[in-house]
Amino acid sequence: MDTIEILFKEYDALRKEISSFEDKGYQLTSVGGTLFAALIAWIASKHPADYRFWLMVLMPMCIFAGLLHFIFREISFAAQRLKEIEADINRRSGENLLEWQTKWCHSSWWFIRRKRPRSKQ
Numbered sequence: 001m002d003t004i005e006i007l008f009k010e011y012d013a014l015r016k017e018i019s020s021f022e023d024k025g026y027q028l029t030s031v032g033g034t035l036f037a038a039l040i041a042w043i044a045s046k047h048p049a050d051y052r053f054w055l056m057v058l059m060p061m062c063i064f065a066g067l068l069h070f071i072f073r074e075i076s077f078a079a080q081r082l083k084e085i086e087a088d089i090n091r092r093s094g095e096n097l098l099e100w101q102t103k104w105c106h107s108s109w110w111f112i113r114r115k116r117p118r119s120k121q
Helices: 003-046 051-093 100-104
Strands: none
Touching: 003 051, 051 100
């Protein structure tokens, strides 16, 4: 097996890993949002808005933010490695075989400010 085939296998594995982490982020967002809304409704109906209310609201939000940070960090690590693999494969082959990461600039904040693809030159 030559080096480019091995790099392609790593590339495929990292693409799957990024997809898996994105799925986990979507699941966390939907479940977390639903539980957060239910918690707010339950607390607001049973208790006055004192320090315990805010404590019960802020604790799940901090846990949620920490989990999202972990997911986005892992996506960023994998995306950076994909850029390196793409550059290595393109350099070894002498052609632009792979360009997703380098052209679209995938990062952990891609959903906020996604860049247009760079033109081929």
